[in-house]
Amino acid sequence: MLLLSACSRTEQVETLTGFAQGTTWHVTVWQPGGVDLNTLQKHIDAEFSRLDTVLSNYRADSDIERFNRSETTALVEVGEEIVTLVRTARTISEASQGCYDLTIKPLFDLWGFTGDTLTPPSPDVLAQVRQHIGFSKLSSPSGNLLQKSDPKLRVDLSSIAQGYSVSRIAAVVEAAGIQNYLVEIGGELQTRGHKPDGSPWRIGVERPLPEGRSVEKALTIGRDTPTAVMTSGTYRHYFDEQGQRYSHILDARTGRPVAHNTVSVTVVHDNPTEADAWSTALLCLGSRNGVKVxxxxxxxxxxxxxxxxQLQEVPTTAWRALKEQHIEVN
Structure with a gap:
């Protein structure tokens, strides 16, 4: 009886929480025999710290910001992680006809989305900045090098880095021998396995409304393989200026915030990095063009x-077929 009691105590869901990358994170885990939470917390904190020094656009000493400051057309060593993210994003950018583009950082800064005040630029200033935007001006000739053809080019990884961070924290969890988890960073997440009683993880997709928080859809992840759920939306980050609402999602082809009526896109995928980029790219396109892509x-x-x-849901064919992958949508 004592043995059975001890086992039941160790086979329970445990949750670690923290603050990183400008948002909160939660790691929910369980494993037969229990989990060393103190050691896991240390490893997670260390990985977040490492990712920050590589990918953060808000740290002047990060690898990506060092590249952004290098106003040169010479090769710059940035490491394999950044190059891989750039290559992944380039493929998705091409599929989105250029709507999604990591090189929009000068535009993001120009509009004021990095601060607290929106500053809509004049057409002349916007046209001038757009001359320094575009994946065609960025190359990755090797596994750890990037090169600009325009010295003023700058890269913003925020639309893909969080998904990649989810994958890295999940890797830390798996390295600890844990096969049942839910890793979430700022609402972006990946699951694997199931709960101790065999029941599946359940995920809520937020209703895209500025006021309050409620669930639009519930996903029941009935498969044990890694599954990523990523959502991008315009309903949390925007500015109202002179009666007009400006989304923080910028169309790289025009240099302006998107003007369509799509307010959120949720993607279910087996790769959290790609899911993160796809959710942003499809939101940039909007449902009319995004569904086709x-x-x-x-x-x-x-x-x-x-x-x-009113809110109107527009699912893709693959979304309707999620049940065939043991993912229920309610």
Missing amino acids: AKQQGIAALFIDTEGG
Whole structure:
């Protein structure tokens, strides 16, 4: 009886929480025999710290910001992680017809989305800055080098780095021998395995409304293989200026915030890095064009539009077929 009691105490869900990358994170785990939470916490904190020094656009000493400051067309060593992210993003950018583009950082700064005040630029200034935007001006000739053809080019990894961070924290968890977990950073997440009683992880997709928080959809992840759920939306980060609402999602082709009525896109994928980038790319395109691209790429995505003050769901074919992958949508 004592033995059975001890086992039941160790086979329970444990959750670690913290603050990183400008948001909160939660790691929920369980494993037969229990989990060394103190050691796991140390390893997670160390990995977040390492990722920060590589990918953060808010740290002047990070590898990506060192590259951004290097106003040169010479080769710059940035490491394999950044090059891999750039290559992944380039493929998705091409599929989005250039709407999604990591080189929009000068535009993001120009509009004021990095601060507290929106500053809509004049057409002349916008045209001038757009001359220094575009994946065509960025190359990755080797596994750890990047090169600019325009010295003023700057890269913003925020649309893909969080998904990659989810994958890295999940790798830390798995390195500890844990096969059952839910890793979440700022609402972006990956699951693996199931709960101690055999029941699946359940995920809530937030209703895309600025006021309050409620669930639009619930996903029941009935498969044990790694599954990423990523959502991008315009409903939390925006500015209202002179009666007009400006989304923080910028279309690299125009240099302006998107103007369509798609307010969120949720993507279910087996790769959190790609899922993160795809959710942003499809949100940039909007449902009218994004559904076509998602269908071509086989992406399971749920677009949510606003029509006459009401929310309208627009699922892709792959999203409707999630049940075949043992993922229930309610």
